[in-house]
Amino acid sequence: MPTTTVNNVAFHYQERGRGVPIVLLHGFPLDSRMWDAQVESLSDRYRVITPDLRGFGGSLPPAPFTVASFADDVHALLKQIGALPCLLGGFSMGGYISLAFARKYPSDLLGLALIDTRSEGDTSAGKENRAKMIRLVDENGTKGVVEEMFPRMLADFTITQRPDVVRRLREIMESQHPQTVKHALVALRDREDYSGDLPSLRVPALIIVGEQDAITPPVLAEGMGKAIRNPTLAVIPRAGHMAPMEQPEEVTLALRRFAEQLAVR
Ligand code: MLT
Numbered sequence: 443m444p445t446t447t448v449n450n451v452a453f454h455y456q457e458r459g460r461g462v463p464i465v466l467l468h469g470f471p472l473d474s475r476m477w478d479a480q481v482e483s484l485s486d487r488y489r490v491i492t493p494d495l496r497g498f499g500g501s502l503p504p505a506p507f508t509v510a511s512f513a514d515d516v517h518a519l520l521k522q523i524g525a526l527p528c529l530l531g532g533f534s535m536g537g538y539i540s541l542a543f544a545r546k547y548p549s550d551l552l553g554l555a556l557i558d559t560r561s562e563g564d565t566s567a568g569k570e571n572r573a574k575m576i577r578l579v580d581e582n583g584t585k586g587v588v589e590e591m592f593p594r595m596l597a598d599f600t601i602t603q604r605p606d607v608v609r610r611l612r613e614i615m616e617s618q619h620p621q622t623v624k625h626a627l628v629a630l631r632d633r634e635d636y637s638g639d640l641p642s643l644r645v646p647a648l649i650i651v652g653e654q655d656a657i658t659p660p661v662l663a664e665g666m667g668k669a670i671r672n673p674t675l676a677v678i679p680r681a682g683h684m685a686p687m688e689q690p691e692e693v694t695l696a697l698r699r700f701a702e703q704l705a706v707r
Contacts, residue, residue, distance in 0.1 A: 443455065443456055443500060444457055445500070446519065446522055446523060448515065448518040448519050448522050449496075449514065449515050449518050451496050451501055451505070451515065452501065453493055453494065453496075453501045453515070453519050454474070454493070454494045454499055454500030454501050455474065455491055455492060455493040455494065455519065456474050456477070456481050456490075456491070456492045457489070457490070457491045457492075457523070458481050458482075458485035458489075458490050459484065459485030459486065459487070459488050459489050459490050460488075460489050461487055461488045461489050462488055462489065462528075462529065462552065462701065462704070462705065463488070463489045463490075463491055463520070463525040463526070463527075463528035463529065464484055464488045464489070464490050464491070464528065464529045464531065464697065464701060465490075465491045465492070465493070465516070465520060465525065465528045465529070465530050465531065466480060466481075466490070466491075466492045466531045466532075466533070466536070467492075467493070467495065467516065467530070467531070467532040467533065467535075467536030467537075467539050467540060468492070468494070468495065468498065468499075468533060468535075468536050469533045469534035469535045469536050469537075469558075470534065470535040470623075470626050470630065471498070471584065471587060471588070471615050471618040471622070471623050471626060472498070472533075472614050472615060472618070473494045473495075473498045473499025473500075473614060473617075473618070474492035474493060474494050474499055475499070475610075475614050476533065476611075476614060476684070476686060476687055477490075477492040477686060479686070479687070479690030479691075479694060480492075480686060480690065480693065480694050480697065483690075483691075483694045483698075484694060484697060484698060484701070487698075487701075488529075488701060489525065491520070491523070491525055491528075493516060493519055495507075495512055495515065495516075495536075495539070496511075496512065496515055496622075497619060497621070497622030497625060497626070498618055498619075498622055498626075499617075499618075502619065502622075503619075504619050504621035504622040504625060505625070506625050506628070506629075507625060507626075507629055508629050508632065508633070509535075509538045509539055509542050509629055509630070509633040509634070510542045510546070510634070512539045512542070512629070513539050513540075513542035513543040513545075513546060513547070514546070516539065516543060517543060517546070517547050517550065520550070526550040527549070527550045527551055527552050528550070528551065528552060529551075529552045529553045529554075529555065529700070529701055529704060530543060530544075530551055530553075530554055530555070531554075531555030531556075531557055531648075531697060532555070532556065532557065532559060533557040533558055533559065533686060534557070534558050534559050534657070534658060534683065535559075535626070535630060536557075536559070537556045537557060537558070537559025537560070537658075538559065538560075538630070538633055538636070540554055540555075540556065540559075541554075541556070541561060541636035541639060542633075542634075542636065544639065544643060544645070545636065545639050548644060548645070551645045552645065552704050553645050553646045553647070553648065553700060553701075553704045554643065554645055554646070554647045554648070555647070555648040555649075555650065555697060555700060556647065556648070556649050556650070556663075556666060557649075557650040557651075557685065557686060557693070558650065558651055558652055558655050558657070558658050558683050558684070558685055558686075559658050560658045560662045560666070561635070561636045561637040561639070561640055561666055561669070562635050562636075562637055562662075563633055563634055563635035564630065564631050564633070568631075569631050572627045572628070572630060572631035573631075574590075575587050575590060575627050576624055576627050576628075578590055579620050579623050579624050579627070583620045584615070584616055584617075584618050584619070584620045584623050585616055587615075587623055587627075588612065588615045588616050591615070591657075592611075592612065592615070594656040594657055594682075594683065595611065595656075595657065595682060595683045595684050596608065596611070596682045596683070596684055596688060597652060597653070597654040597680055597681050597682035597688060598654070599680040599681075599688075600680075600681070600682065600684070600688045604688065607684075607687055607688055610687065611684060611687060637666075637669065640666060640669035640670045641669055641670070641671070643670055643671065646672070646673075646674075646700070646703065646704060647670045647672075647673040647674070648673065648674045648675075648676065648696060648697070648700040649663045649666055649667050649670075649673050649674070649675045649676070650663075650676045650678060650685060650693055650696050650697075651663035651675075651676075651677055651678065651685065652677075652678050652681030652682045652683060652684070652685035652688065652689070653677050653678060653679050653680070653681060654680075654681065654682045655681070655682050655683045655685065656682060656683060657683040658683065660677055663675060663677070674696075674699075674700060674703075676692075676693075676696040678692045678693060678696075679692070681693075
């Protein structure tokens with residue numbers, strides 16, 4: 443896995459293939475391994491780049507960050523490796539970062555894919571829940587947060603039929619550094635509401651959501667779809683929040699079709 447130092451962090455990222463850059467940002471508390479299936483498949487025609495965000499995966503050590511500073515990190519990394527402009531896709535927390543990127547660096551985007559995510563900031567109940575999760579990390583480390591989140595992350599189909607996906611997801615989540623998990627909970631709690639940016643997005647947008655996503659449900663995806671000009675919406679059957687891992691072929695196909703449309707514009 444290549445490493446490059448930008449903004450004082452040695453960033454680990456996966457990179458495979460040649461062509462138009464497709465950059466995929468992971469969620470919380472995850473890392474680039476959540477995109478393994480998409481890297482494998484889309485790299486036949488595209489240059490697929492999946493960074494470990496600051497403090498996650500191999501991009502240690504932990505250090506405080508915000509959703510906006512994550513967008514700056516990603517931009518600096520992509521600039522350094524010559525991967526701009528790009529098609530940027532963000533899953534959940536990665537989606538918040540993609541919206542922050544679109545606000546600050548619109549001319550470096552070819553298209554935006556918002557995957558199992560939302561544009562709103564945390565509600566006051568959501569902010570209280572972040573405080574509870576920080577206490578869980580203090581008491582039980584990363585595992586405390588994983589136990590709290592896990593029951594809401596997967597569709598019934600995945601839980602009953604795909605023990606390999608259940609195991610892999612738990613492994614990726616539990617491996618994240620507890621200090622990073624705490625920094626992320628603060629960053630997620632304090633993030634801005636990007637809903638007001640949606641009507642003025644000037645690049646094509648794809649919205650993907652698992653049909654049974656209990657964390658960022660389809661109704662939120664539909665809401666973003668109404669605010670954005672001419673989006674494409676893909677609802678993924680038999681998938682929950684972790685649609686890219688639960689139904690990788692369907693998610694990859696939606697991304698591939700979107701990338702192909704961009705190429706003919
Ligand atoms: C994620 O999957 O990235 C998180 O659930 C996002 C969040 O907690 O807001």
